[in-house]
Amino acid sequence: MVDCYGMGGLIMHMTNRLDATFAALGDPTRRAILAMLLEDDMAVTDVAEPFEMSLAAISKHLMILMRAGLISQEKRGRVKWCKLEPDALRDVSVWMQGFGQFEPVNLDAFERFLESELPDESQT
Amino acid sequence: MVDCYGMGGLIMHMTNRLDATFAALGDPTRRAILAMLLEDDMAVTDVAEPFEMSLAAISKHLMILMRAGLISQEKRGRVKWCKLEPDALRDVSVWMQGFGQFEPVNLDAFERFLESELPDESQT
């Protein structure tokens, strides 16, 4: 196999992180979770509430988001709080920006994305 | 299952496209292919050359990039040319930009990414 990584694993680490981040973002449930956390930090149970899916499944999704660095979790008492870590998107952003000049940030379009992906607002 | 999509499938279509794009970007081989195509259009065989992987495998990767809209393919004679379509990243960019202000485009960092992910340059 070609060594796509080089530099004795350093680049590989960066590449793996990019893999993890993109893969984490490739699931609509996980993007919805991120959109929810954009509004406020949340406990695991509250994150799970709007989804018709077991708590264990959400717990797995949160683990994937954690390993991708997209969120952090902090246990206070028996509640584990989830916090968005938007910095993890910087590498992704850097990688993407090389592929062209995108139109200046379109907040309207983003609002539509957010609304469409927030599961508890889409059934009204 | 919660209807995460709404609006009679329109949003679902957008969501699916976002899924497809992120998923396509989640594989290092495919990102390397995109980086190669950033330099120039290439025939399928030439895309496959630096990878130690069958032509059929590369053909599949290219199909995935096609369906994600990240590349286009045009057959001229018996050779199929692959062309980068950076516009497909716009939706992804819009989605991402909502999560925070990233530092202004860091071209140096991007160059490093590119070099690290070009498979035929990493073994020198």
Add this chain to the structure above:
DNA sequence: AACATGCTTAACCGAATGGTTGACTGTTAC
């Protein structure tokens, strides 16, 4: 102590992913 809450882990399942090889279809060259 006993119980309820918050969350993770383990075992399992079906479907999707990423790769292989081999046969096949077009297209060009001789």
Add this chain to the structure above:
DNA sequence: GTAACAGTCAACCATTCGGTTAAGCATGTT
């Protein structure tokens, strides 16, 4: 026409993924 080239398709395989249920572990509450 025949041979070589460019690429896809089909069948297969191992692994991963996204979900389930059930059990288990901490932490609070009474």
